[in-house]
Amino acid sequence: MEVSHSVKERTIAENSLVILLQGLHGHITTVDLRDESTATGRVTNVDAFMNVRLAEVTFTDRQGTVSCLDELFVTGRNIRYVHIPDEVDIRATIERQLQAIHRVRYFGGRDKGRKEFPRAKHK
């Protein structure tokens, strides 16, 4: 449930389904890669660019060879699918992540909070 320190990343997350993946912290998840290898492990971080960091990973390469990796970082570009675990309530997860972002917006300190909401909207 950690929220990024970056204004840009929070905005990107808020406007895409990456926010769902960010709610998967701590869950065991399987990631299918573009080259057809798969990685199953515990999600430790997902950033706004969908780069995924997993711990305690079982990695099956595209030839089918299985190995264990302590930690794995896979770039968003190379992810084909992320399997959402059955126990995850998707809607509740998204709502919780949005609330976390909004809480940071309001209470990041007077000046920090204000910068994300310029009174005069400039389009």
Add this chain to the structure above:
Amino acid sequence: GGAMSLLKRFPPPAEGVRHQQPDTEAVLAGRTLGAGTLYIAESRLSWLENSGVGFSLDYPTISLHAVSRDLNAYPWEHLYVMVNAKFEEEETKEAPMAEGEEEEDSDDDVEPIAEFRFVPSDKSALEAMFSAMCECQALHPDPDDEDSDNDYEGEEYDVEAHELEQGGIPTFYTYEEGLSHLTAEGQATLERLEGMLAQSVSSQYNMAGVRTEDSIREFEDGMEVDIAPVVAGQFEDAEVDH
């Protein structure tokens, strides 16, 4: 000859080096390239053999990296790096190179993959090497990402504006905004009440938003809400519905 066209002579990176690991063996597709120093820099990943030749990898070409301690899979603990590129090798002939852009080929069987392993003599450094690479990778988001609209200047969801539309009750005043809504008498009352609260609140209770004597010194503006330990339901008794 045995010298791979991959290896070139170049000076070690001078700027933005997040981590450097000496005495690190580099292995490509199972063949060792020798011992040298791995430089994890913000611009690129470089490895230089002790003789001064080496190679660099650009982060956008790196599809994943990992810490491997599984000695059944590979006999030494190492940093594994998978790259979306071909490296010319004398011995291991991959699928024959077709004319044109093979990397654009949608057939995954021919997608070029190169597997590097960086084996430090100091195994305890693997965590730091891994983290440094994560940080550097995050600096190189995919420029080809069609889905993301990177222009977010005008698109931030303005929660305040949204809620003002819904009846003019903002969820949150800054201290100054709140003050400006009070008459002089109201402000005096506020000060008096806050003073009373501050006295009654012992140091054990750091009530959000209440200025104790300590906090008055630190936060001249008041209303600095300490959110570091966010408690679920902490603001449930706030007046406004979310």
